[in-house]
């Protein structure tokens with residue numbers, strides 16, 4: 411039985427006051443962490459403020475980090491710095507970072523190793539673009555991402571990993587993959603993990619869907635067998651909506 415995980419990805423949104431308003435409401439309203447993992451991945455500037463105020467049932471994540479322990483990397487943030495703040499999750503390889511900030515499969519791989527070294531739980535993003543989808547290349551692209559991104563990781567590490575399947579054509583576009591397409595691709599990811607590691611690992615790894623998830627479509631997405639949660643951008647900025655979407659995951663544990 412995989413525990414559902416709902417994570418908000420705030421991207422470059424929310425000042426400190428806005429983050430505080432959000433967390434005071436959400437802390438009280440999210441369900442028990444024994445049933446669902448609720449995570450907010452926030453900008454670096456508000457991580458400490460959120461960690462200090464997180465309630466029993468909310469966890470905080472970053473949206474990126476560097477793969478080195480320390481060094482002359484102007485503007486970057488390291489895994490030990492995140493640990494030091496009390497952050498527990500980190501998104502690695504989001505498609506916006508791959509497309510706009512030179513993130514490659516190789517740097518994603520180094521960052522995953524680094525996250526595990528510092529006991530941060532990585533949320534690894536994979537997914538195809540519209541061109542890949544239209545040319546039937548989805549499985550090939552995702553297989554390549556998984557092989558390169560997970561290279562050298564142990565079965566134990568991959569069992570603890572969260573993978574977010576985010577078709578690039580569905581991110582911020584209002585165009586969601588149908589629940590069937592999302593489930594089919596998540597099933598393919600699980601099968602590939604089974605081939606790369608073991609059946610046991612593939613049954614343990616949690617796979618989220620991400621891309622225009624909203625209050626009105628989350629239930630049917632989470633009803634799918636291979637979708638264990640959601641990575642939510644735009645709709646996670648609203649505290650009430652975030653809580654509604656976390657509560658939708660309770661249906662999976664009934």
Ligand code: PGA
Pocket residue numbers: 419576580581582583584620621622623641642643644645
């Ligand atoms: P979206 O973003 O929900 O706004 O489409 C998802 C993401 O980029 O993680």
